[in-house]
Amino acid sequence: MQSKRQTWFWLVVLLLFFIIISIFGNSQKPKVYPNYVSDSPSPSGVKAFYTYLQKEMEVKSWSYSPKMLPTGPEKKLLIMVEPSVVPDQVEMGEYKRFMEAGNTILLLKNNPKGMFDLQVSPLDSNAPVNKALKVYDQNKKAYRAEINSSIRLLSNKNEERLLYDNNGTVALKQTFGHGQLIVAIAPEWITNGQILSEDHLALILHLLNESNTHTVLFDEYIHAGQNTSTMLNVYPKWFLLILLQIVFLTILWLWYKGKRFGPIFVPREETVRFSDEGIRALTAWYLKGRRYHDSFLIQADYVKLLLQERWKIPFSKEWKDLSPFLERKWLGVPKSDIGPFLNGVATMVEKEKMSKQEFLQWSRKLELLRKEVEEG
Incomplete structure (x- = not known):
């Protein structure tokens, strides 16, 4: 970062140097007038x-x-x-x-x-x-x-x-x-x-x-x-030089800020339909309707299905009865924490309603078990 600042500092100093040289070094040439115009003091004017x-x-x-x-x-x-x-x-x-x-x-x-x-x-x-x-x-x-x-x-x-x-x-x-x-x-x-x-x-x-x-x-x-006035003969040379340098500095600043020059490409997400759109829509529906308990039941059933496929634990077993199986398979968690975890999950499943805080807390715990089953 320090080197970038030094580069910009010396660039500005260099441009200011050129501005000063152009102002004092620019020889004052006599103004050229068109022929036969009433404001011309030249020999061809009137x-x-x-x-x-x-x-x-x-x-x-x-x-x-x-x-x-x-x-x-x-x-x-x-x-x-x-x-x-x-x-x-x-x-x-x-x-x-x-x-x-x-x-x-x-x-x-x-x-x-x-x-x-x-x-x-x-x-x-x-x-x-x-x-x-x-x-x-x-x-x-x-x-x-x-x-x-x-x-x-x-x-x-x-x-x-x-x-x-x-x-x-x-x-x-x-x-x-x-x-x-x-x-x-x-x-x-x-x-x-x-x-x-x-x-x-x-x-x-x-x-x-x-x-x-x-x-x-x-x-x-x-x-x-x-006698047509153009930008080149209306404004003095030193002003045009400063204007040109301002344009140059603006281009460098835009480049430094990462502004895009060129065509705008439409993101793929705006033109491609993904396979999980239905899941996203269902999730949004559950969240907007505050159906936290229904969402938790779906998540719990999914984890039990994974336990049956990966660890051969019967799906019909209640959460409270899974302690002997998880103590042998879930090696990343102390055995003393498995029982309270299963009891808590069973309690949440049996409840009729859940608050948002309870849903977030137990949904994270189930997610840890899911990762252990799928990835461990």
């Missing part, structure tokens, strides 16, 4: 513009399904920056319903083909990409901007061209019911790393002013695929 808008108007992050977008009388602007996946038809229908109620969606996506029935055209192979270009608004005012997209938007007569360059349409506006959709193919303009480069901030504000609203929602639902 936290800078999100914080700037908070000082000018009401701004919130929207992480719910588009079917829950508000459609009340207050006009809102929903900013969608480079969705990680294209929404399905049902979700696209919810976004359209949101605009038809009088709200605006600003979609910033490198290639918006497949969303809101937008049409695009690829650039010529000789067209410059990732370079600062001149971009013009409706009033032909020139801006300098970097555009990484290799396509341009195709606009029709029902769409208003907001920004363009020498290669085609860069941003356009389309009407949906009482609301509108604004699309631009340069999501990099709004990122922390490039919003102050060239005229990117001025261009984003130009698109924002087209909505004429004072409540802005940043759509984080479209980044759910790359």
